[in-house]
Structures are given as structure tokens and as C-alpha cells.
Amino acid sequence: MQAVGLITEYNPLHNGHLYHLQQAKAVTGADCSVVVMSGNWLQRGEPAILDKWTRTQLALAAGVDLVIELPVFYATQPAHLFARGGVELLTALGCQSLVFGAEHPGLDFEQLLTALPKTQAAFKHYNATYATQFNTALQATTGMTLTKANDMLGFCYYLANEQFGRRLQLVPIQRQKADHSESQIVATSQFASGTAIRAAATQQAWSQIKPVVPAATLDQLRTQRLQTWADFWPYLHYQLLTGAIEQTHQYDQMAEGLEYRFKEMAQSATSFTDFMARVKSKRYTYTRLQRVATAALLQLTSAEVQTAQAHNYVRVLGFNPTGQAYLHQIKKQLELPLYTKINKDLRRHGLALDYRAGRIYGLINGQSQDLYRRPIQFLG
Amino acid sequence: MQAVGLITEYNPLHNGHLYHLQQAKAVTGADCSVVVMSGNWLQRGEPAILDKWTRTQLALAAGVDLVIELPVFYATQPAHLFARGGVELLTALGCQSLVFGAEHPGLDFEQLLTALPKTQAAFKHYNATYATQFNTALQATTGMTLTKANDMLGFCYYLANEQFGRRLQLVPIQRQKADHSESQIVATSQFASGTAIRAAATQQAWSQIKPVVPAATLDQLRTQRLQTWADFWPYLHYQLLTGAIEQTHQYDQMAEGLEYRFKEMAQSATSFTDFMARVKSKRYTYTRLQRVATAALLQLTSAEVQTAQAHNYVRVLGFNPTGQAYLHQIKKQLELPLYTKINKDLRRHGLALDYRAGRIYGLINGQSQDLYRRPIQFLG
Numbered sequence: 001m002q003a004v005g006l007i008t009e010y011n012p013l014h015n016g017h018l019y020h021l022q023q024a025k026a027v028t029g030a031d032c033s034v035v036v037m038s039g040n041w042l043q044r045g046e047p048a049i050l051d052k053w054t055r056t057q058l059a060l061a062a063g064v065d066l067v068i069e070l071p072v073f074y075a076t077q078p079a080h081l082f083a084r085g086g087v088e089l090l091t092a093l094g095c096q097s098l099v100f101g102a103e104h105p106g107l108d109f110e111q112l113l114t115a116l117p118k119t120q121a122a123f124k125h126y127n128a129t130y131a132t133q134f135n136t137a138l139q140a141t142t143g144m145t146l147t148k149a150n151d152m153l154g155f156c157y158y159l160a161n162e163q164f165g166r167r168l169q170l171v172p173i174q175r176q177k178a179d180h181s182e183s184q185i186v187a188t189s190q191f192a193s194g195t196a197i198r199a200a201a202t203q204q205a206w207s208q209i210k211p212v213v214p215a216a217t218l219d220q221l222r223t224q225r226l227q228t229w230a231d232f233w234p235y236l237h238y239q240l241l242t243g244a245i246e247q248t249h250q251y252d253q254m255a256e257g258l259e260y261r262f263k264e265m266a267q268s269a270t271s272f273t274d275f276m277a278r279v280k281s282k283r284y285t286y287t288r289l290q291r292v293a294t295a296a297l298l299q300l301t302s303a304e305v306q307t308a309q310a311h312n313y314v315r316v317l318g319f320n321p322t323g324q325a326y327l328h329q330i331k332k333q334l335e336l337p338l339y340t341k342i343n344k345d346l347r348r349h350g351l352a353l354d355y356r357a358g359r360i361y362g363l364i365n366g367q368s369q370d371l372y373r374r375p376i377q378f379l380g
Numbered sequence: 381m382q383a384v385g386l387i388t389e390y391n392p393l394h395n396g397h398l399y400h401l402q403q404a405k406a407v408t409g410a411d412c413s414v415v416v417m418s419g420n421w422l423q424r425g426e427p428a429i430l431d432k433w434t435r436t437q438l439a440l441a442a443g444v445d446l447v448i449e450l451p452v453f454y455a456t457q458p459a460h461l462f463a464r465g466g467v468e469l470l471t472a473l474g475c476q477s478l479v480f481g482a483e484h485p486g487l488d489f490e491q492l493l494t495a496l497p498k499t500q501a502a503f504k505h506y507n508a509t510y511a512t513q514f515n516t517a518l519q520a521t522t523g524m525t526l527t528k529a530n531d532m533l534g535f536c537y538y539l540a541n542e543q544f545g546r547r548l549q550l551v552p553i554q555r556q557k558a559d560h561s562e563s564q565i566v567a568t569s570q571f572a573s574g575t576a577i578r579a580a581a582t583q584q585a586w587s588q589i590k591p592v593v594p595a596a597t598l599d600q601l602r603t604q605r606l607q608t609w610a611d612f613w614p615y616l617h618y619q620l621l622t623g624a625i626e627q628t629h630q631y632d633q634m635a636e637g638l639e640y641r642f643k644e645m646a647q648s649a650t651s652f653t654d655f656m657a658r659v660k661s662k663r664y665t666y667t668r669l670q671r672v673a674t675a676a677l678l679q680l681t682s683a684e685v686q687t688a689q690a691h692n693y694v695r696v697l698g699f700n701p702t703g704q705a706y707l708h709q710i711k712k713q714l715e716l717p718l719y720t721k722i723n724k725d726l727r728r729h730g731l732a733l734d735y736r737a738g739r740i741y742g743l744i745n746g747q748s749q750d751l752y753r754r755p756i757q758f759l760g
Contacts, residue, residue: 234743235618241739242619242679247627267739299622359621359647363614 001326004030005090005098005168007070007083007157009038011048011198012221013058014213016101016176016191021063023173024099032065032326034095036086037317038075039354040361040369041298043082045290047227047361049198051369053376054220056318060378061216066323067376068093069315072357073308076294078253079131079149081309083156084163088312091164092336098168100157101175103148109158109172115142150175185212201226225365229290233272235360236297240266252295252302253288262296298357308353313337315354318376342370381706384410385470385478385548387450387463387537389418391428391578392601393438394593396481396556396571401443403553404479412445412706414475416466417697418455419734420741420749421678423462425670427607427741429578431749433756434600436698440758441596446703447756448473449695452737453688456674458633459511459529461689463536464543468692471544472716478548480537481555483528489538489552495522530555565592581606605745609670613652615740616677620646632675632682633668642676678737688733693717695734698756722750 004024010017025033037059039052048055056067074085090098116137131152135145146152154172161168176191185192185200185208192212200208201221210218240248240263248259261279269275272293279289295305314336319327331338339351347355351370358369384404390397405413417439419432428435436447454465470478496517511532515525526532534552541548556571565572565580565588572592580588581601590598620628620643628639641659649655652673659669675685694716699707711718719731727735731750738749 234614238615238618238740238743239622241743242677242736244679244681297622299624301624356622360618363618363621 001031001322001329002028003032003034003066003093003095003326004028005034005036005093005095006064007036007086007090007098007100008059009042009048009075009194010035010055010059011038011042011194012050012055012201012213012217013062014192014194014197014217016193018062018214019176019191020099020101020173024171025063027099027171027173028097028169030096032322033063034066034068034090034093034323034326035059035064036068036070036089039069039072039357041072041076041294041357043075043077043079043291044287045076045292045294046229047232049201049226049228050220050224051227051361051365051367052317052358053367053369053373054224056376057378058214058216058220060318060320060376062214064323066093066319066326067317069317069354071308071312071315072298072354073300073305074312076252076291076300077305078288078291079153080156080159083153084160085309085312087157087160087164087168089314089336091161091167092312092314092334094330094333096169097171098157098161099171099173100150100154102150102154102172103175104151105154105172105174107146107151107154107172109155109170112138112142112144112146112155113158113162185209187211198228202228227361227364229272229293231364232297232360233275235363236272236293237266237269237275239296239299248296250301250303251292252300252305253292254295254302255284255292258284258292262292298353298360300353300356304353311350313339313350315339315351316375318378320378320380324377340375341373347371381411381702381709382408383412383414383446383473383475383706384408385414385416385466385473385475386444387416387466387470387478387480388439389422389428389455389574390415390435390439391418391422391574392430392435392581392593392597393442394572394574394577394597396573398442398594399556399571400479400481400553404551405443407479407551407553408477408549410476412702413443414446414448414470414473414703414706415439415444416448416450416469419449419452419737421452421456421674421737423455423457423459423671424667425456425672425674426609427612429581429606429608430600430604431607431741431745431747432697432738433747433749433753434604436756437758438594438596438600440698440700440756442594444700444703446473446699446706447697449697449734451688451692451695452678452734453680453685454692456632456671456680457685458668458671459533460536460539463533464540465689465692467537467540467544467548469694469716471541471547472692472694472714474710474713476549477551478537478541479551479553480530480534482530482534482552483555484531485534485552485554487526487531487534487552489535489550492518492522492524492526492535493538493542565589567591578608582608607741607744609652609673611744612677612740613655615743616652616673617646617649617655619676619679628676630681630683631672632680632685633672634675634682635664635672638664638672642672678733678740680733680736684733691730693719693730695719695731696755698758700758700760704757720755721753727751 040048059067070085139145182193185196265278355370362369420428439447450465519525562573565576645658722731735750742749
């Protein structure tokens with residue numbers, strides 16, 4: 001069996017994702033689709049609107065064969081690290097290819113890669129965004145810049161693939177997007193952005209959402225407790241008011257001095273939105289600040305994130321019979337630890353950060369995210 | 381002007397407290413009554429049912445002339461440290477006497493003091509209760525034990541007074557208590573315990589409370605947001621689930637190994653009451669465990685508490701014209717810093733722990749506890 005890999009968030013799964021999945025299978029002719037999906041906390045530094053189990057169920061219902069969790073210490077990171085975590089997992093899982101959506105799939109990513117100086121060092125400059133550093137270098141050597149988020153992420157896949165021995169064939173495809181608008185659902189389109197769908201869901205605008213998502217997604221959105229930053233603001237607020245400055249300083253992606261701004265703005269902030277508006281400055285993007293807020297909420301220190309990144313693992317969230325057979329086929333050659341359930345030792349050590357992230361997420365919907373959970377076995 | 385001191389919590393102020401105040405004035409013939417009162421967090425390791433400003437207002441209405449806050453780093457401590465903080469403040473404020481209620485005011489506290497070996501060292505044994513250590517020593521030398529809480533606290537006042545140069549005359553008086561019951565209000569009595577009153581207040585049993593408190597207390601209980609541990613449980617729960625074990629270990633009064641028990645029991649606890657029942661063991665009293673929970677909630681480390689205890693201060697919460705005149709009279713001889721309002725520097729340094737404690741308390745009732753607050757000037 002040959003497998004095609006996808007790296008996703010499915011927040012929530014919509015028609016654009018369905019198209020991506022169908023194309024990935026069609027273009028590669030793979031027997032099995034393997035999806036690496038962020039867990040409960042996402043790359044934009046926010047909680048998933050639906051928990052990882054619900055999103056796994058939706059992925060399996062949409063035809064994904066095997067769903068693997070991208071651990072929180074990669075999922076909540078800047079693009080180049082998010083890409084690295086995903087590519088490492090797909091490589092370990094023996095996938096032949098990685099199919100990704102890009103705004104400009106015709107870009108010659110390989111050529112861009114060789115045009116650039118080898119920029120491993122740039123990965124360490126946490127205080128400028130990777131995108132900025134990358135584009136500065138690219139501009140200097142080729143006169144081009146990558147301004148679109150998914151083109152940029154695509155390039156990061158190439159970079160990561162090089163790090164892991166170029167064992168994946170990378171296949172860019174055209175990203176389907178909403179006509180005219182990323183922030184609103186357009187009535188005449190079957191595609192809308194996740195942002196637009198989440199906004200409509202929090203307003204319970206179900207009739208708007210219906211044309212742009214599978215029926216199962218709509219069902220889940222209508223019946224589950226939808227989670228947003230507003231739910232977690234009381235905890236973040238408490239933590240910023242209470243934690244010592246030395247401790248706040250240690251949180252992942254907290255740039256020098258930003259801990260003072262976070263603590264000071266928490267004094268008068270009245271909501272998460274208000275807090276973000278207060279901490280925002282020209283120097284940092286909202287996404288960056290949200291990732292720092294996520295690290296503060298989960299009390300993830302940069303030291304523990306870096307240690308964890310050196311010990312990636314394959315955490316299985318769900319599969320259908322095809323996915324199960326594939327997992328069985330590659331199990332013996334798997335180069336990373338394989339976890340299908342959590343125990344006391346894993347909760348405290350190997351899976352400690354994901355467990356913690358799940359406990360905090362579960363404070364709102366009351367659903368255990370790890371204890372007593374087994375991979376979803378989807379029978380179709 | 382001569383002043384009599386009292387050390388109180390007024391949680392909430394009831395007829396027993398009124399009696400204590402009247403007796404203190406009558407017995408000493410003092411011109412001015414100075415009350416050192418715990419702020420928003422109390423010696424039993426719990427939030428005050430009414431905030432410190434409401435309780436100050438009630439104290440002034442009851443006839444107290446000057447109200448001073450016992451800082452959180454003394455208020456939430458075992459009896460010998462609670463006593464030390466209060467005695468230090470009354471001594472600094474030039475009070476002539478300290479009148480306290482005891483179960484057995486006839487005890488010869490002076491003699492008990494001399495009968496004991498000088499037990500300064502015992503103060504440092506955080507892991508056995510002071511009461512236990514004290515009674516073991518007392519039993520060995522005199523054959524007696526002090527089993528009643530207020531007798532014990534009274535003895536601690538003598539001990540503290542010795543530390544501060546015996547500048548207060550200590551006056552034990554008979555404590556008025558509820559007939560037959562500490563846990564329930566007895567219909568035929570004008571006295572009830574704070575515990576019984578708080579229990580009745582959370583059940584809104586106003587007619588039961590009316591005979592045992594001043595009218596102003598009843599008014600405040602009926603109209604203010606009453607705060608209990610249940611309100612703060614979500615924050616404590618979050619913190620215990622999220623904080624690193626090394627950090628949890630550093631909280632004040634956290635005995636060796638107790639941090640593991642706290643974190644482990646937080647995994648499955650469903651409420652503060654349930655949590656306390658799970659962490660309870662023969663080794664620790666509920667009160668002790670509640671104090672540790674308070675330290676964890678406020679993220680007070682033993683290091684910062686000990687540093688703060690070496691830098692006590694006089695924080696004025698309220699006064700009437702007599703109290704104001706007294707304050708004016710002694711101001712120049714005051715041996716501790718005097719604070720009547722908070723500023724940015726005090727918020728970050730001198731008053732940082734009280735400020736933090738007030739911010740957490742204020743998360744529930746939405747009332748600023750320090751910023752923009754001035755002492756209450758009571759005109760009668």
C-alpha cells in the first residue's frame with residue numbers, strides 16, 4: 001500500500017478540505033490517505049472550535065483513512081516549525097507524498113530553495129517572524145517574495161523535507177478559496193474560509209454554513225459546545241495577574257520584554273479581544289501574539305517545547321480499515337514511538353504537554369481529551 | 381490619646397465581635413480602638429465572605445476608630461505567624477494593650493511562657509503544626525495542653541509580644557460563643573459563630589442571622605456578592621492542572637511531597653469541597669490544607685512570603701475622626717512604612733502580594749480592591 005500525506009487543522013472540516021483530500025488521492029493514486037491534524041490548539045494560537053475527537057470523526061467520515069495528531073509543541077508554532085513537525089510525522093509514517101494547497105502552486109519551490117542561502121540559523125531568530133527573515137533573503141537573491149500564507153507554508157514543507165532526507169514527494173495543488181472574500185461566506189459559492197465559517201457558527205447562521213461544509217460538519221457545529229478564546233480568557237487573565245514575571249518570561253515565543261506588556265495590559269483588559277487590541281503593536285502580528293497567549297495559558301515554556309520537539313511521536317486519533325491495515329504494514333519500520341492510548345507514565349512524561357493542553361481545553365466542554373480515549377475506529 | 385488594639389477577621393462582623401470591642405474599651409479605658417483586620421484572605425485559608433472594604437465599613441459603623449489591614453503574608457499563616465504580624469502592627473502603632481478573647485482567659489499565659497523552653501526554632505518546623513509541637517513541649521514541662529483555638533492564639537500573642545519587646549499589655553477576656561453549637565445558629569442566643577453565620581448566609585437564611593449580627597452586617601450580607609472557595613475553584617483547578625511540579629512545590633506551606641498529592645487529586649476533583657476531601661489525610665488539618673490551597677491560588681511562594689514578612693507595613697483601610705487624630709498623633713514615631721493608597725511602584729514592589737491577592741479576589745465581585753481606593757473616612 002502506498003500512502004499520501006496531508007497536513008491539516010480542519011477547523012472545521014469544510015468543502016475546501018474535501019476537495020483537497022479528493023485531489024490528493026486522485027493526483028497521487030495512493031491507496032491510503034494519512035492526515036496529520038493539529039489537536040485542540042492551532043497554528044494561529046487559538047483553541048479549535050471543535051475538539052480533536054470530533055474533528056477526527058469528521059475527517060474519517062470525509063474519507064481520510066488514518067488521522068494522526070500533530071502534538072501541541074508543533075501545532076502552536078510558526079509556519080516553519082509547524083511544517084517541520086508535520087513533515088517529520090509523514091516521513092516517519094512512510095508516506096510517499098505530501099499534497100498541499102497553495103495560492104500559487106506553479107511556483108518553482110525547488111528553485112526557491114536552492115536560490116536561498118541555507119538559512120538554518122534564521123530558524124533561531126524568534127523575535128522576527130520567519131516570514132520576514134525569509135522574504136528579506138529571498139528578495140535579495142531572487143527579487144521575489146512569497147506573500148501568501150499557503151505559498152509560504154508550502155515553501156516550509158520543502159525546507160522541512162530537505163531536513164528529513166527528501167523522502168516525501170511534494171505536490172502543490174491549487175487552493176480552492178471563497179470567491180471574493182476570506183472573511184464572509186458568499187452565497188453563490190460552495191467554498192468558504194474556516195474563518196468565515198467559524199464566525200457564522202458563533203452567530204448560529206446555519207443556513208449560511210450549510211452550502212460550504214459536509215452535512216456531518218454542520219451537525220457537529222450545531223450540537224457541540226463550540227470553543228473560542230473567550231472561554232479561556234478567565235484562566236489566561238488569572239494567570240497573567242498572578243504568575244511571577246520571571247515565569248511569564250519563560251513562556252514559549254515570549255519575546256524579550258513582551259512579558260511586561262502582557263502582564264501590564266492584563267491589569268485593565270476586559271476580554272480576550274480587548275486584551276489582544278491592547279498588546280498589539282506594529283512589531284508583532286496578531287497571530288504571533290495569540291500564539292504567545294496560548295503558551296501562557298498552557299504554561300508552555302520555551303525550554304519544554306524545544307525538548308519536546310526533539311522527541312516527536314505518532315499519536316493515533318482514528319482510522320478506518322484501510323488506515324488500520326496501513327498502520328499495521330508500516331508499524332515495524334516506524335522510526336518514532338507509536339501511541340494509541342495514554343497511561344500514567346505517558347501522562348507525566350512522553351505525552352505531558354499534549355495531556356496538559358487537553359486538560360485545559362476540556363475545562364470548557366467537560367470532555368476528557370486523553371484519559372480513557374482510544375482511537376476512533378471508523379467502519380464507514 | 382491611648383489606644384487599645386484588637387486583632388480580627390470580622391468574617392463577618394457579628395455580636396460576639398461587638399461585645400469584644402465594647403469590652404476592650406471598657407476594660408482598658410482607652411481613648412481609641414485600633415483594629416488590625418485580615419484583608420480578603422483569612423487565617424483558615426479561605427476568601428472572606430465580604431471584601432475588606434465592606435468589612436472595614438462595618439467595623440467603623442460598629443465603633444472601631446482605626447482599621448489597619450493585616451497583610452496577606454501574615455493573614456493566611458499559622459497562628460504563631462498570624463499573631464506575630466498583628467502584634468508587630470499594634471506595637472508599631474503605639475497601642476498600650478491588646479485585648480483578645482479566649483476560651484479560658486484565666487489561664488496564666490505568662491507562666492506558660494516561662495515554663496516553655498525558648499522555642500524560636502520550633503517556628504521553622506513547617507511540616508508539623510505549631511500547635512502540635514507546642515503542646516508536646518508544654519505537656520513535657522507542665523503536664524498541660526492548650527486545646528482550644530483561641531487559648532492557643534492567645535498564647536501566640538504572648539510569644540509575639542515577647543519578640544517585640546513586651547510593649548503591649550495583653551488582656552484576655554472571656555470569649556462569647558454560641559450556646560451549645562459552633563456550627564449552627566441557636567434561636568435563643570444573640571451570639572453565633574462566624575462559621576454558623578456564613579453557612580446561614582449562603583443559604584440566605586436571613587431571619588436566622590438577624591438576631592446575632594448588627595443590622596449593617598445583615599444589610600451587607602443581603603446585598604453584596606458573597607464569596608467562597610467555590611468561586612475560586614476554577615482558577616485553582618486550572619493552576620494545579622497546568623503549573624509545573626517544581627513551581628507547585630515552591631508555594632508557601634507546601635510540605636515535602638504534598639505538591640504531588642495536590643496535582644494528582646486535581647485531576648479528578650469536581651469541586652473545591654471534593655478536592656479537599658481527596659487531599660485530606662491524617663497528617664494535615666483541613667485548615668492547613670486550605671492555607672496551602674490559598675497559597676497555590678495566589679501563587680505565593682514561601683520565599684516571597686518570608687521576604688515580605690521581614691518588611692511589614694501599616695496599610696490604613698479606614699478611620700473615624702478619633703482614629704484619624706490618633707494616626708496623626710503617632711505618625712512621626714511610626715516604625716513601619718505607612719500606606720494610605722497604592723501607586724505603580726507599590727503595586728509592583730512594597731504592596732505586590734496584597735495587590736495580587738486583591739486582584740484575584742476581585743475577579744469574582746468585580747470590585748477593585750486596591751487601585752483607586754482610599755481609606756474609608758467614617759463620619760458616624
